[in-house]
Amino acid sequence: MIRIGILGYGNLGKGVESAIKQNPDMELAAVFTRRNPEDLKIRMENVPVLNTDSLLDMKDKIDVLILCGGSATDLPKQTPEYAKYFNVVDSFDTHAKIPEHFEAVDAMARENHTTAMISVGWDPGMFSLNRLYGNVILPEGKDYTFWGKGVSQGHSDAIRRIEGVKDAKQYTIPVEEALEAVRSGSNPELTTRQKHIRECFVVAEDGADKEKIEETIKTMPNYFADYDTTVHFISEEELKAEHGGIPHGGFVLRSGVTGMEKENKHIIEYSLKLDSNPEFTASVIVAYARATYRMNQEGMTGCKTVFDVPPAYLSPLSGAELRKNLL
Amino acid sequence: MIRIGILGYGNLGKGVESAIKQNPDMELAAVFTRRNPEDLKIRMENVPVLNTDSLLDMKDKIDVLILCGGSATDLPKQTPEYAKYFNVVDSFDTHAKIPEHFEAVDAMARENHTTAMISVGWDPGMFSLNRLYGNVILPEGKDYTFWGKGVSQGHSDAIRRIEGVKDAKQYTIPVEEALEAVRSGSNPELTTRQKHIRECFVVAEDGADKEKIEETIKTMPNYFADYDTTVHFISEEELKAEHGGIPHGGFVLRSGVTGMEKENKHIIEYSLKLDSNPEFTASVIVAYARATYRMNQEGMTGCKTVFDVPPAYLSPLSGAELRKNLL
Numbered sequence: 001m002i003r004i005g006i007l008g009y010g011n012l013g014k015g016v017e018s019a020i021k022q023n024p025d026m027e028l029a030a031v032f033t034r035r036n037p038e039d040l041k042i043r044m045e046n047v048p049v050l051n052t053d054s055l056l057d058m059k060d061k062i063d064v065l066i067l068c069g070g071s072a073t074d075l076p077k078q079t080p081e082y083a084k085y086f087n088v089v090d091s092f093d094t095h096a097k098i099p100e101h102f103e104a105v106d107a108m109a110r111e112n113h114t115t116a117m118i119s120v121g122w123d124p125g126m127f128s129l130n131r132l133y134g135n136v137i138l139p140e141g142k143d144y145t146f147w148g149k150g151v152s153q154g155h156s157d158a159i160r161r162i163e164g165v166k167d168a169k170q171y172t173i174p175v176e177e178a179l180e181a182v183r184s185g186s187n188p189e190l191t192t193r194q195k196h197i198r199e200c201f202v203v204a205e206d207g208a209d210k211e212k213i214e215e216t217i218k219t220m221p222n223y224f225a226d227y228d229t230t231v232h233f234i235s236e237e238e239l240k241a242e243h244g245g246i247p248h249g250g251f252v253l254r255s256g257v258t259g260m261e262k263e264n265k266h267i268i269e270y271s272l273k274l275d276s277n278p279e280f281t282a283s284v285i286v287a288y289a290r291a292t293y294r295m296n297q298e299g300m301t302g303c304k305t306v307f308d309v310p311p312a313y314l315s316p317l318s319g320a321e322l323r324k325n326l327l
Numbered sequence: 328m329i330r331i332g333i334l335g336y337g338n339l340g341k342g343v344e345s346a347i348k349q350n351p352d353m354e355l356a357a358v359f360t361r362r363n364p365e366d367l368k369i370r371m372e373n374v375p376v377l378n379t380d381s382l383l384d385m386k387d388k389i390d391v392l393i394l395c396g397g398s399a400t401d402l403p404k405q406t407p408e409y410a411k412y413f414n415v416v417d418s419f420d421t422h423a424k425i426p427e428h429f430e431a432v433d434a435m436a437r438e439n440h441t442t443a444m445i446s447v448g449w450d451p452g453m454f455s456l457n458r459l460y461g462n463v464i465l466p467e468g469k470d471y472t473f474w475g476k477g478v479s480q481g482h483s484d485a486i487r488r489i490e491g492v493k494d495a496k497q498y499t500i501p502v503e504e505a506l507e508a509v510r511s512g513s514n515p516e517l518t519t520r521q522k523h524i525r526e527c528f529v530v531a532e533d534g535a536d537k538e539k540i541e542e543t544i545k546t547m548p549n550y551f552a553d554y555d556t557t558v559h560f561i562s563e564e565e566l567k568a569e570h571g572g573i574p575h576g577g578f579v580l581r582s583g584v585t586g587m588e589k590e591n592k593h594i595i596e597y598s599l600k601l602d603s604n605p606e607f608t609a610s611v612i613v614a615y616a617r618a619t620y621r622m623n624q625e626g627m628t629g630c631k632t633v634f635d636v637p638p639a640y641l642s643p644l645s646g647a648e649l650r651k652n653l654l
Contacts, residue, residue: 017587019585133641258346260348264603270597271594273593276591280464307654309637311459315462319635
């Protein structure tokens with residue numbers, strides 16, 4: 001049994017808990033929280049809930065510690081810190097800062113002979129893998145990544161910070177015509193506006209100026225100004241009833257050519273349609289936790305990403321079983 | 328530069344030749360043929376064409392030998408035989424016989440400290456990888472593989488063997504309704520007939536009994552009897568003009584659930600749309616030849632499959648470049 005620790009019990013931590021239930025070679029050793037452990041009720045039975053202060057006491061009872069905090073402030077500190085004592089997996093997803101995060105984690109993991117897997121999930125994660133496979137198979141080609149339909153937490157938060165907004169959900173939606181253009185092999189150049197639309201469901205405070213809210217959303221730099229954005233004002237009840245989920249997904253396409261005269265076109269497409277973004281991310285993480293443990297057992301220490309993991313290490317099946325059943 | 332040898336200059340060998348042109352870190356060292364080398368004209372200039380008899384003389388001039396023969400009779404012999412002297416890559420695609428092929432090749436490669444990559448291409452190959460990734464992420468779920476629209480060489484050959492048939496092309500086509508049912512997350516049980524249809528374009532000999540040919544095709548066990556099959560009789564000119572290509576493709580889907588109550592559905596879909604089946608297969612093979620060379624350099628010897636290859640080994644870019652640009 002691979003003994004997993006969870007640090008942080010938000011949506012992602014809960015997703016890891018339920019994913020462990022689906023993997024018979026894994027067990028949840030403990031959940032760690034910065035809050036008072038007595039205030040936290042988890043769903044699995046007979047699993048200790050502990051304060052982060054006691055993490056080091058559990059060093060010998062945990063094979064892999066899964067870090068379920070956020071990329072903005074938690075992980076840049078936590079991953080190097082805990083890579084000192086544990087094999088760790090995180091879902092660090094600030095793409096631009098991955099190189100510096102890697103360096104910080106790698107130094108610590110190498111020095112302490114641990115294995116630290118960073119940026120695991122679907123983007124970064126499975127989407128990255130598909131970009132890589134697409135690029136190596138079709139070196140002459142173009143990459144396309146589309147996101148959605150799904151809830152963007154960052155964009156929803158940005159709307160919630162507007163004066164007069166009580167609550168909000170924002171969906172990122174790929175433009176079907178753009179997807180079809182890519183699938184046709186025409187290698188279109190697509191602007192931000194041509195690739196995605198943004199749909200917002202907003203609950204306004206009583207007496208708020210809805211016109212002004214809509215204007216503020218649609219002109220918000222970086223978040224909405226470069227997109228075709230629609231805003232719907234709805235009741236709090238409707239938001240809860242119709243927009244309570246956290247679905248997401250997207251598409252990675254590689255469009256390329258082969259042949260002595262580059263005469264043949266090829267399209268590789270990978271897509272995800274997810275009812276629960278955090279649970280799917282957690283499911284990817286748990287598979288990579290297995291690989292992390294095994295790589296550490298075999299002396300493969302330091303910081304790793306999905307690019308470094310032989311796929312067979314993700315599965316509980318033996319090499320012979322994999323070749324027989326899945327190859 | 329990674330020096331590649333090609334053994335066998337059919338469609339696949341030609342595809343490897345053109346794929347090497349697209350990979351600046353590789354060069355074609357020689358093409359080997361069982362025919363008289365003087366009768367074989369290849370498309371790249373200044374590359375020696377040699378008889379297979381001189382393969383061993385080129386041992387020190389080739390880093391990876393790509394075996395472009397067929398799975399029925401060539402590869403079961405060639406791959407173990409040449410793994411004795413060379414790092415090799417093959418596209419052995421008789422799924423049921425992969426375990427025994429692996430064992431034979433592994434013994435030879437281990438003994439001689441070579442690296443032998445078998446069953447590389449898209450199925451087995453990229454489709455296998457997607458089945459594996461899907462299974463480890465969503466352990467509670469169902470796999471679906473659809474092939475097409477594309478030309479099946481084996482089925483076309485089977486038609487050509489019928490009395491009165493001059494030439495033929497057979498297309499395997501996935502049933503759109505079946506694909507949609509899988510994408511809906513309903514986890515349907517699908518029969519052979521529900522998943523694919525078979526469309527045949529046949530050139531009959533003058534005076535042949537077309538009704539009998541059609542009947543023979545539609546009732547042919549294993550090949551056609553279990554499918555809805557349509558047969559079109561066309562002229563030789565039309566066959567050449569409209570059905571001269573070797574397109575193929577297909578879909579791998581994993582449909583699974585997550586959550587404490589398995590309440591959330593997820594669909595992972597990977598698809599290929601290929602103008603040229605052999606050129607795409609060759610492009611996958613060439614990327615894995617790079618990995619084969621590197622793994623051998625690092626002492627990772629024996630028989631390997633796509634399941635054993637860390638994705639980063641496929642790319643000419645460094646780990647840092649990959650993390651910066653593709654993660």
